[in-house]
Amino acid sequence: MSRLPKFGVIRFPGSCDEVDAQLACQRVGEAVILWHGDRDLQGVDAVVVPGGFSYGDYLRVGAIARFAPIMEEVADFARAGGLVLGICNGFQVLCEAGLLPGALLPNVSLRFVFRQVELDVASTDSPFTRACVAGERLSIPVKHTTGRYYAPEDQLACLESNDQVLLRYGPGQNPNGSLNDIAGVCNAGRNVFGLMPHPEHAVDPLTGPTGGMAIFESIRAHTDERNRALA
Amino acid sequence: MRARVLVRPKAGILDPQGQVVERALPALGFSGVRNVHVGRLIELDVEDPRQLPEMCQRLLTNPLIEDYTVESLDEGGAEVRPLGELRRESA
Amino acid sequence: MRARVLVRPKAGILDPQGQVVERALPALGFSGVRNVHVGRLIELDVEDPRQLPEMCQRLLTNPLIEDYTVESLDEGGAEVRPLGELRRESA
Amino acid sequence: MPANSASPAKHRELGLTDDEYELIVAGLEREPSDTELAMLSLMWSEHCSYKHSKKLLRRLPTEGPAVLMGPGENAGVVDVGGGLGVAFKVESHNHPSAVEPFQGAATGVGGILRDVFAVGARPIAVLDSLRFGEPAESERSRYLLDRAVAGIGHYGNSIGVPTVGGEIYFESSYEQNCLVNAMCLGLAPHDRLIRSAAAGPGNVLVLLGALTGRDGIGGASVLASAEFGDADEDKRPSVQIGDPFAEKKLLECCLELLDSELLVSLQDLGAAGLTSSSSEMAAKGGVGLDIDCSRVPVREADMEPFEIMVSESQERMLCVVEPARVEKVLAVCERWETLATPIGEVTDSGRLRVLAGGEAAADLPVEILVDDCPLYDLAPEAPAAPLYAPAPAVLTGGEPAADSLLALLGSVNIASRRPVFEQSDPVVQSRTVRRPDDADAAVLALPTGEAIAVAIDGNGRRVACEPRRGAAEAVYECAANLACVGATPLGLTNCLNFGNPEKPHVAWQLTEAVEGIAEACEVLGVPVVGGNVSLYNEAPSGPIFPTPVIGMVGRLPDPARAGRLGFAAAGDAIALVGDLTGAETVGSELAKLRGEAVAGPLPPMDEQAVRDAHGKVRSLINAGALHNAHDIAEGGIAVALAECCIAGGVGAGVTLPEGLDPFAEAPGRAFIVSGPEAALTGLAIIGRVGGDDLELAGQVKVAVSDLAAARERGLSRYL
Numbered sequence A: 001m002s003r004l005p006k007f008g009v010i011r012f013p014g015s016c017d018e019v020d021a022q023l024a025c026q027r028v029g030e031a032v033i034l035w036h037g038d039r040d041l042q043g044v045d046a047v048v049v050p051g052g053f054s055y056g057d058y059l060r061v062g063a064i065a066r067f068a069p070i071m072e073e074v075a076d077f078a079r080a081g082g083l084v085l086g087i088c089n090g091f092q093v094l095c096e097a098g099l100l101p102g103a104l105l106p107n108v109s110l111r112f113v114f115r116q117v118e119l120d121v122a123s124t125d126s127p128f129t130r131a132c133v134a135g136e137r138l139s140i141p142v143k144h145t146t147g148r149y150y151a152p153e154d155q156l157a158c159l160e161s162n163d164q165v166l167l168r169y170g171p172g173q174n175p176n177g178s179l180n181d182i183a184g185v186c187n188a189g190r191n192v193f194g195l196m197p198h199p200e201h202a203v204d205p206l207t208g209p210t211g212g213m214a215i216f217e218s219i220r221a222h223t224d225e226r227n228r229a230l231a
Numbered sequence B, C: 001m002r003a004r005v006l007v008r009p010k011a012g013i014l015d016p017q018g019q020v021v022e023r024a025l026p027a028l029g030f031s032g033v034r035n036v037h038v039g040r041l042i043e044l045d046v047e048d049p050r051q052l053p054e055m056c057q058r059l060l061t062n063p064l065i066e067d068y069t070v071e072s073l074d075e076g077g078a079e080v081r082p083l084g085e086l087r088r089e090s091a
Numbered sequence D: 001m002p003a004n005s006a007s008p009a010k011h012r013e014l015g016l017t018d019d020e021y022e023l024i025v026a027g028l029e030r031e032p033s034d035t036e037l038a039m040l041s042l043m044w045s046e047h048c049s050y051k052h053s054k055k056l057l058r059r060l061p062t063e064g065p066a067v068l069m070g071p072g073e074n075a076g077v078v079d080v081g082g083g084l085g086v087a088f089k090v091e092s093h094n095h096p097s098a099v100e101p102f103q104g105a106a107t108g109v110g111g112i113l114r115d116v117f118a119v120g121a122r123p124i125a126v127l128d129s130l131r132f133g134e135p136a137e138s139e140r141s142r143y144l145l146d147r148a149v150a151g152i153g154h155y156g157n158s159i160g161v162p163t164v165g166g167e168i169y170f171e172s173s174y175e176q177n178c179l180v181n182a183m184c185l186g187l188a189p190h191d192r193l194i195r196s197a198a199a200g201p202g203n204v205l206v207l208l209g210a211l212t213g214r215d216g217i218g219g220a221s222v223l224a225s226a227e228f229g230d231a232d233e234d235k236r237p238s239v240q241i242g243d244p245f246a247e248k249k250l251l252e253c254c255l256e257l258l259d260s261e262l263l264v265s266l267q268d269l270g271a272a273g274l275t276s277s278s279s280e281m282a283a284k285g286g287v288g289l290d291i292d293c294s295r296v297p298v299r300e301a302d303m304e305p306f307e308i309m310v311s312e313s314q315e316r317m318l319c320v321v322e323p324a325r326v327e328k329v330l331a332v333c334e335r336w337e338t339l340a341t342p343i344g345e346v347t348d349s350g351r352l353r354v355l356a357g358g359e360a361a362a363d364l365p366v367e368i369l370v371d372d373c374p375l376y377d378l379a380p381e382a383p384a385a386p387l388y389a390p391a392p393a394v395l396t397g398g399e400p401a402a403d404s405l406l407a408l409l410g411s412v413n414i415a416s417r418r419p420v421f422e423q424s425d426p427v428v429q430s431r432t433v434r435r436p437d438d439a440d441a442a443v444l445a446l447p448t449g450e451a452i453a454v455a456i457d458g459n460g461r462r463v464a465c466e467p468r469r470g471a472a473e474a475v476y477e478c479a480a481n482l483a484c485v486g487a488t489p490l491g492l493t494n495c496l497n498f499g500n501p502e503k504p505h506v507a508w509q510l511t512e513a514v515e516g517i518a519e520a521c522e523v524l525g526v527p528v529v530g531g532n533v534s535l536y537n538e539a540p541s542g543p544i545f546p547t548p549v550i551g552m553v554g555r556l557p558d559p560a561r562a563g564r565l566g567f568a569a570a571g572d573a574i575a576l577v578g579d580l581t582g583a584e585t586v587g588s589e590l591a592k593l594r595g596e597a598v599a600g601p602l603p604p605m606d607e608q609a610v611r612d613a614h615g616k617v618r619s620l621i622n623a624g625a626l627h628n629a630h631d632i633a634e635g636g637i638a639v640a641l642a643e644c645c646i647a648g649g650v651g652a653g654v655t656l657p658e659g660l661d662p663f664a665e666a667p668g669r670a671f672i673v674s675g676p677e678a679a680l681t682g683l684a685i686i687g688r689v690g691g692d693d694l695e696l697a698g699q700v701k702v703a704v705s706d707l708a709a710a711r712e713r714g715l716s717r718y719l
């Protein structure tokens, strides 16, 4: 028998969606809040860098949070193959930290946008999307001002050829001008994943569509498998 | 030293802010304005100017999407002194 | 002419960004940094430089909370040429 | 004894009348010092003293079974069961927003959030109520709209509080005086609720949060109470910049301090900064306070004592702490990167003393600041002729009904609000069961398994037509919105936005409107638990439409059954619930588009019928019998049906009751509901859901896609 996955959700000054992420994680496992100033990951199976406005998004989104003490631990954890999920501001932080390729630029509209968007699962070959069916549509909300995914041409080509784009905005759904309609990418090791949409806000039928569950179910399936292998 | 860091979107990256300004000007009766780019201005007192390049590389700018120059504001003037760049530990 | 507009939070007006950057730097091992202010940088080609002050007042800056200076980038240098200010027809 | 006594002329510049100044001198038995005069002029300003509205407000019923805290605290609180209370309040930030719409609106949200966590509640929702001039005619109005909407979103989004609803109207009477009212709701366990009364001589006064700068010096008296015409720019106080990041830390810090039971009392700093917060804390506790200005951490060098005392720097709170707990308090604040500074102590002197370098810059009895400001009686006088010019006609009245319907859906007051609400996050905190456009009220799930609903309303045009009935309608419409999701009202808050009360016609509008609110509250049994007043919203061209904004909070047993406004299933029967007899187009949107006079009387209503209709819809929703419910408001039954079709993406065929004008308005009285026919027995069935068109037998037949397109364009073209 395998134990439930344990998630750690980081709280930076200015994080807003960390409790939402914790609630979503608790639907498939156990979840604790990790304080930005600590260095202890408490033996979690997966780290969530949550959405919000760490350090007020001042200077540059994610630019300051990436230097929090806990982020050094997250970097080591990621290098050792640990699962790291960055949502919205968390995606921005992981890009700034160099744990994910590319960067996020201001929406072409230059406006904050909240919208329920349709996402195409571009690859199921990852710990974060394995529970999805190839080509499956997920309805998940976006809410950001700085979500336009950018990577230099060569890097972008290599992302595509390595199948590192896990989620794309569906036809006509791109809310921010992201290159190649990219909504979420993983690193070459496929154990670090960042996305602008908020899966943690799409897990409860009471509050809306539940397209986000697939992401958390995937992480559970992956950690189950790994824990079984270790046992 | 009082230093000024000028941060610009890298050439070739879409700069909607610049475009918005460029589009808005004619409507206000301003003609003949081109190549508008909007970036960031950071001014600060530093004890050790040699720290500036690293500061810029690590915190003040993101070299993947931004270029920057540093100027010294001492001796009144704004005489340009671009400082050498470091490579940022790549993603 | 290629012009550069430097936009800063007005003296005395709260500059949260500057505060946060100033607070962050020591943690990164950069000491002795003070009076950090974050503003905007706008660079543009203008046919008629005399239009610049009005452009700044009406579109490029918010005179209620921002100050600005204009520099000419021609003849290579960044020799400072602050241009006179206009009163902004009340926002 | 305070030095440098103020010269008599100064008091006028500071907005005090000669009589008021005489009262001050008589009360003090001496001339006030500059610092004292600055403090008194703010505390005696309309904004802080309510000197033209306080007597009227006594008319509002404030008692109710659910009320835990009523008017008088920073926010009212109602019981929602399970040991939880919901705190809420609406407040105006009209004049700051007219000066700098982005920062004005943002700091308006920041201010109302502080009022809510000042009582120990975690902010869980923001709503806003906005009024601007006609966007088609005015570039300035488009600019104010664009920036104010962005500012509201910016603050709420950045601090992680969902913006779950709001309302916007455009009328030329708001051209010079836009209205930006923000409402906040908070959630607290009963035992975390805290009042602002200072207590315990010897206890320490601790200032929390941002540095004190020259922000909004004179704000309360200049920005918030003077007629804001083409005011001399240099007289404008320096604009307040909102820092939601600082407030987020301040908020978490305050809640942790309360959870650890480290505070005696807590109070936000709003208008008139330290002066009003400290004197109100002292007055409520019947104690005195000594404040040492030189200990207040400042953002700018050489600030005068009076500047420190009246500064309106944002993101600050004031608390009273027992000496033994000060260390613990400072430690919690450190962890949240929030500045905390002991700046004084509670005394038994009954005086507010302001020390600067050992010297007393001010030494005033607390009552003179808080209680002694004269309260004025209004001299109401009904105007002989309409006060407001009709809007330019865009419809002749000769059009076919279909054209009128499309024009109404495309009009700025009825068109889709999507371009506005898409700029705010309605879902953060994972409680939002009904988002904007899902239903007539926002619905938020509670940890108890139940839910609360909230709506905000206020149609100034109808109040302008007949203030008493128009204001009552706003209350009924709010309650109707709650009924549509199945919620029973618990309490309301209100913001009275009016012109210059010293003018007889405005005094009449204000008196009548308060009477109308009071009557409606009595009819529905809903208490008023708080609010705010914004007067002098007046331009050279005249006063704004009298605009009482009502925010109402209710409770529903089962969030899963909360009503939706869209038609759901082809074949469903459509029923009309409520009594529309006498409904006319007077004061309606159609009347506006036809350029008709802004004049009453508005159709009278049968109060019992209103109560019955609300009760009927509420019980059907809670029984899970309905697929949709939507109240009939602006644009009448035709627009209400169109909205149900658009939201549901399906058509409907309806035969209107004999003699009912499809565009007649009688807000708060009647509803469109739909569901399986069996579920609607006993109701007046008027048609069926289905097809791709909305058809009103013999009057209108339009494709739903065309209705949707018109509604989508109406506002987005200006944003």
Ligand SMILES: Nc1ncnc2c1ncn2[C@@H]1O[C@H](COP(=O)(O)OP(=O)(O)O)[C@@H](O)[C@H]1O
Binding pocket: D047, D048, D057, D060, D070, D071, D072, D073, D074, D075, D076, D089, D091, D115, D270, D271, D494, D495, D496, D528, D529, D530, D531, D532, D533
């Ligand atoms: N229109 C109103 N109806 C009921 N209560 C009101 C109204 N206007 C103000 N109040 C009450 O008067 C008190 C003072 O209001 P205000 O000065 O806005 O409080 P604060 O300074 O905390 O924002 C508050 O308790 C408020 O609820």
Ligand SMILES: [Mg+2]
Binding pocket: D074, D114, D115, D118, D268, D270
């Ligand atoms: Mg208050």
